[in-house]
Amino acid sequence: MTDFNQSLDRLGTDAEKYELRTTLFGTDKVLPMWVADQDLATPDFIVQALQNRLTHPVLGYTLMSDRLYQAIINWQAQYHYDVKASEIVFTHNVANGFHLAVQAFTEPGDAVLVQTPVYPPFLKAAPHNQRKTVTAPLQWQDGHYQIDFEALESIILEQQVKLLLFCHPQNPSGRVWQKSELLKLAELCLKHQVLVVSDEIHADMTFAPHQHVPMASLSAEIAQNTVTLSSPGKTFNLGGLQTGYAIIANPRLRRRYIQACQSVSILEPNLFANVAMEAAYSEDGKSYRDELVSFLQDNIQTVTEFFQQHFPQVGVVQPQASFLIWLDFSALFSEQSALKNWLIHEAGLGLNDGETFGENGTGFMRMNIAVSPSQLAQALSQLETAKSALPNYQR
Numbered sequence: 439m440t441d442f443n444q445s446l447d448r449l450g451t452d453a454e455k456y457e458l459r460t461t462l463f464g465t466d467k468v469l470p471m472w473v474a475d476q477d478l479a480t481p482d483f484i485v486q487a488l489q490n491r492l493t494h495p496v497l498g499y500t501l502m503s504d505r506l507y508q509a510i511i512n513w514q515a516q517y518h519y520d521v522k523a524s525e526i527v528f529t530h531n532v533a534n535g536f537h538l539a540v541q542a543f544t545e546p547g548d549a550v551l552v553q554t555p556v557y558p559p560f561l562k563a564a565p566h567n568q569r570k571t572v573t574a575p576l577q578w579q580d581g582h583y584q585i586d587f588e589a590l591e592s593i594i595l596e597q598q599v600k601l602l603l604f605c606h607p608q609n610p611s612g613r614v615w616q617k618s619e620l621l622k623l624a625e626l627c628l629k630h631q632v633l634v635v636s637d638e639i640h641a642d643m644t645f646a647p648h649q650h651v652p653m654a655s656l657s658a659e660i661a662q663n664t665v666t667l668s669s670p671g672k673t674f675n676l677g678g679l680q681t682g683y684a685i686i687a688n689p690r691l692r693r694r695y696i697q698a699c700q701s702v703s704i705l706e707p708n709l710f711a712n713v714a715m716e717a718a719y720s721e722d723g724k725s726y727r728d729e730l731v732s733f734l735q736d737n738i739q740t741v742t743e744f745f746q747q748h749f750p751q752v753g754v755v756q757p758q759a760s761f762l763i764w765l766d767f768s769a770l771f772s773e774q775s776a777l778k779n780w781l782i783h784e785a786g787l788g789l790n791d792g793e794t795f796g797e798n799g800t801g802f803m804r805m806n807i808a809v810s811p812s813q814l815a816q817a818l819s820q821l822e823t824a825k826s827a828l829p830n831y832q833r
């Protein structure tokens with residue numbers, strides 16, 4: 439059994455989540471619950487595999503081994519996704535993968551579609567590459583974000599969209615897209631020749647009864663129009679290792695993607711990323727993942743009950759996967775700056791600003807709950823203390 443209760447001091451490890459506090463929040467006196475990086479130990483069996491590799495004194499250029507290809511194939515098979523080794527192309531991380539995809543599959547000036555609210559780098563991948571981002575807001579309906587297919591089709595036609603960057607499961611809301619929704623979306627994209635880049639990095643942490651269905655697993659035709667991106671980075675807390683891969687069944691697209699990698703000389707993977715991925719994508723990895731998922735659900739329940747009891751005006755979007763909670767503070771604050779100030783200076787918390795997730799993120803904040811129960815309790819108690827500093831607070 440994994441002990442998720444350890445309190446870990448990450449100071450002195452150059453951890454982005456801690457070291458960027460002053461830059462982002464103007465003070466280092468906040469509990470950081472922002473970037474999607476866990477304050478949980480990377481599992482022992484992965485650390486052990488890295489230590490074993492270090493017993494050999496040569497750390498030279500490294501290839502992806504047949505074992506690693508097989509580990510990815512086996513891992514994806516749990517989602518009934520039949521992947522061939524020849525379809526796998528490594529990436530340095532998933533964000534690197536979708537930036538390269540934009541370069542490889544679109545031309546300068548082309549429209550890249552994203553559905554907001556969304557993981558902020560999705561909004562930037564197009565402008566970073568002289569393309570334009572087009573946004574299609576998700577609809578809030580029946581307690582979930584939903585895709586407005588009619589609006590989406592109009593946007594695709596009006597803006598002549600070439601590529602959809604699809605977040606599956608969805609960050610920040612933790613929405614797990616259902617098979618029927620995926621089919622409808624995939625068919626729409628096929629109809630209008632929009633390539634789908636499906637970022638599935640959060641998929642391993644899907645909560646039952648929801649199920650992860652890889653977009654490219656839906657049919658051979660859909661696989662030909664899909665680039666899947668994934669990584670063990672989120673589930674096993676390997677962000678610092680920069681690991682990831684693309685699965686591209688269509689040989690023409692795969693060639694273009696590899697050419698984009700060649701253009702910036704991204705040709706070889708990182709030795710330690712490979713070792714960690716192989717260790718993660720194992721039977722040990724599956725058992726660990728199951729324990730993690732159950733732990734995360736407990737933390738989500740704790741946060742949900744806390745808000746119900748102490749801040750019933752705050753909307754807690756129930757994640758169906760992963761460790762991010764999208765919180766709607768709009769009933770308490772009409773100004774985003776006042777919300778941010780309150781969280782930083784009164785509650786002492788560093789969360790992700792909802793506005794960075796797109797225009798419909800105003801009023802929201804994203805909270806990362808992959809922390810020990812004691813750290814979570816500390817964060818919630820700070821929030822409770824900050825209650826008296828709320829505008830219009832009445833005892």
Ligand SMILES: Cc1ncc(COP(=O)(O)O)c(C=O)c1O
Pocket residue numbers: 473474530531532533534557605609637639640669671677681682
């Ligand atoms: C949807 C999504 N894609 C990609 C990433 C980044 O992954 P990587 O570190 O592999 O680039 C994140 C990190 O939060 C994410 O949430």
